[in-house]
Amino acid sequence: MATLHALTDAELTDLIKSGDGSAFAELYERYHDPIYRFIRKYLRSDELSEDICQNVFIKFWEQREQPVIIREISAWLFTIAKRQALDFLKRASVEQTAMGAILAAYPGNHNTEDDHISKDYLQFIDRVLDSLPEQTKLIFQLCRQQHKSYDEAAELLGISRHTVKKHMMRSMKVLKDAAENELGISFMLLLAILAARS
Numbered sequence: 001m002a003t004l005h006a007l008t009d010a011e012l013t014d015l016i017k018s019g020d021g022s023a024f025a026e027l028y029e030r031y032h033d034p035i036y037r038f039i040r041k042y043l044r045s046d047e048l049s050e051d052i053c054q055n056v057f058i059k060f061w062e063q064r065e066q067p068v069i070i071r072e073i074s075a076w077l078f079t080i081a082k083r084q085a086l087d088f089l090k091r092a093s094v095e096q097t098a099m100g101a102i103l104a105a106y107p108g109n110h111n112t113e114d115d116h117i118s119k120d121y122l123q124f125i126d127r128v129l130d131s132l133p134e135q136t137k138l139i140f141q142l143c144r145q146q147h148k149s150y151d152e153a154a155e156l157l158g159i160s161r162h163t164v165k166k167h168m169m170r171s172m173k174v175l176k177d178a179a180e181n182e183l184g185i186s187f188m189l190l191l192a193i194l195a196a197r198s
Contacts, residue, residue, distance in 0.1 A: 009073045016064050024064075025162055027073070028057055035081050042085035047144075052088060054172045056081050061169075128178045132171055139167040 004012065004026040012030075015023035035056055040049040059080055060073075129137055135157075142153040143164070150164045157164075 013064075013073050016061075021166075024061060025165070027060075028165065031074070031077055032057070035077055038078060039081050039085045042082075042089065047147075048088070049085075051172070052084050053081070054169060055176065056084060058169060058173050058176065124178075124182070125175070128175055129171075132174060136167040136171050139164055140171040143168055144171075 004015075004023055007015075007023075007026070009027070009030075012023045012027050016027065032053065036049055036053045039052050039056075040046070043049050043052070056077060060077065129140065132140065139153055139157070142148040142156065143150065148156070150161050150168070154161045154164045
C-alpha cells in the first residue's frame with residue numbers, strides 16, 4: 001500500500017471520512033502552511049492567522065463526512081479560510097474587543113484599552129485551559145502563550161511535531177466549544193480576546 005504522502009487528496013479524504021487520524025495529519029501537513037499564508041494576507045497577524053487556520057482544520061474534521069468536501073478538498077479549505085478571515089474582519093468592525101486585537105497586532109499600534117478586557121472572559125479562559133489534560137495545557141502555553149514553534153515545543157518536551165499539533169487541535173476545539181456553548185460568544189471573538197491577552 002502506498003504511503004500516506006503518496007496518496008491524492010481524494011484518497012486521503014476517503015480515509016479521513018472513516019476517522020483515520022494519520023490521514024488527517026497528512027492532509028494538515030500538506031495544507032497548513034498555504035492556508036496560514038492565505039489567511040495572513042487578510043489579517044496581517046501571525047497569531048490570529050494561526051488560530052483561524054487551526055479552526056479551519058477543526059471545521060474540516062467535524063464535517064469530514066459531508067459529501068461537499070469529498071473531492072475538492074483544496075478549494076473547500078481555501079473557501080472556508082477566506083470566509084473565516086472575512087468574518088473575523090467583519091466582526092472586528094463592530095466588536096471593539098476584536099478591533100483592538102487586530103490593531104494591536106499591526107506594527108507600531110497598541111491600544112491601552114486592550115488592558116481592560118472583561119475579567120470575566122479572562123477568568124473563563126483560564127478555567128477552560130485548566131480543564132485540559134496537563135500535557136495539552138503545557139503545549140498550549142508553549143505554543144500560544146510563549147510563542148514557541150511546533151518544532152521548538154516538540155524538542156523541549158521530547159515528543160514529535162505531530163503530537164504537538166494533535167494537542168493544539170484538541171485545545172482549540174475545547175476553547176471553541178466552551179466559548180459557543182457556555183459563553184454564547186463566537187469563537188472568533190474568543191480568538192480576539194486571546195490575542196489581546198498575549
